[in-house]
Amino acid sequence: MSLRGQFLLSIILALGLSLSVLGVVALGHARASVDNEMGKALEAGDRIVDNALLSLPREGEDAYLARLVHSFDDNRHVRVALIEGTHVRTASHVATPDPVPGWYQRLLEIPVRERIDTAARLNGRILRVSTDAHNEIGEAWVQFRDGAAILGLFSLLVLGLLHLAVARSIAGPIARLGAGFEALGGGDYAAHVATRGPREIAALADGFNRMISRLKVLEDANRRLTGQMLAIQEEERAELARDLHDEMGPFLFAMRLDAEAIESEARKAGQGEIAARAQALGETVSRIQSHVRDILKQLRPDGLAEIGLKTAIANLSIFWQRHHGRIAIALEVGAEDFGTEIDAVIYRLVQEGLTNAARHGGARHVMIRINTAQGIIQVTVEDDGVGLSAMGSGGLGLKGMRERLAALGGSLNLAARAGGGTLLSAEIPRVREPVA
Secondary structure, X not given: OOHHHHHHHHHHHHHHHHHHHHHHHHHHHHHHHHHHHHHHHHHXXXXXXXXXXXXXXXXXXXXXXXXXXXXXXXXXXXXXXXXXXXXXXXXXXXXXXXXXXXXXXHHHOOOOOEEEEEOHHHOOOEEEEEEOXXXXXXXXXXXXXXXXHHHHHHHHHHHHHHHHHHHXXXXXXXXXXXXXXXXXXXXXXXXXXXXXXXHHHHHHXXXXXXXXXXXXXXXXXXXXXHHHHHHHHHHHHHHHHHHHHHHHHHHHHHHHHHHHHHHHHHHHOXXXXXXXXXXXXXXXXXXXXXXXXXXXXXXXXXXHHHHOHHHHHHHHHHHHHHHOOOOEEEEEEOOOOOOHHHHHHHHHHHHHHHHHHHHHOOOOEEEEEEEEEOOEEEEEEEEOOOOHHHHOOOOHHHHHHHHHHHHOOOEEEEEEOOOOOEEEEEEEEOOOXXXX
């Protein structure tokens, strides 16, 4: 549940509890009031009956008593009955009460009270005065209903005002902070938020802006260091390639010449077995030389700056097709080059994609696309191999590619290809942002 929902729910629960307690108290006061009013009405009615009996005439007492009883007709609180033996000769009727819900009637209903008045001239008859609380309960119900309606409207008004206040002062700024954090999670270090709203929220927004500024500085420094590290790696690759070429090349060449010389001398001397062994040795040296040349091409692409990215990738594709004859590679390169640094990263990315497709994915078809759209260089290597389930999420090679791309402000994504296989994609800004 959202913070606003929790806040409003707590207010609703507090108001509900308060109204419930207030209702219980009001019901208690109403019951006490009904009981007190019935007691007073009974005393007043009994006093009237007593006074009337003092003036009871000697003749026509039946008519007098009937008038006395019916003088209480439409009384709201008491009724009077003339009883002879067990038979009620006449009785008054109370006023019609207002309709009251059954539950309220049961909560406020009190026991009926009554008083019996007798006189010698009544000849054994009695006058019974009893209470009837229905009208008083009806009055209490009207007051309770109106009070509950007023409190309910007041509570709804308070909730509405609180809802608007929370929406304006809390929900909006928190939503902006949430959007800022989401943008930060996506790598946008310029996503500052406005420092508006309540003081606490404004302090949070200000702290977020300071944090994101600091993170941007750290990210720029990290990107710069990564770029320097990658440059050092390229220098080490170039140095290693030079060492292999300058040191091992002459030794291998000399070994092949010696093997050819031994083979030639052995054939002249009629030593066929020695000649065959020397020939095999020469062929082995030739294969080592070929393998070293392949290593040199991977360590340092031949003339990438001179021949251009498109030609270098075409040569790389030919190299893989020659060593893995079952794989077919298609190229779709929309530009010749993007600059020395970016070209080197793209070349390494394609090289890593081909390595994963051929060695790990067992692919038979690979599609390489390099194009630009709205200032973004898009590179994809798509294959029909075994897919991510067998390849995993990538090893050190892909981790290194992510570092290279991050140094250029780019990103790398490895996903399953529709229909099977793997899709390796990268995006690189055409123009790098300056690093502070």
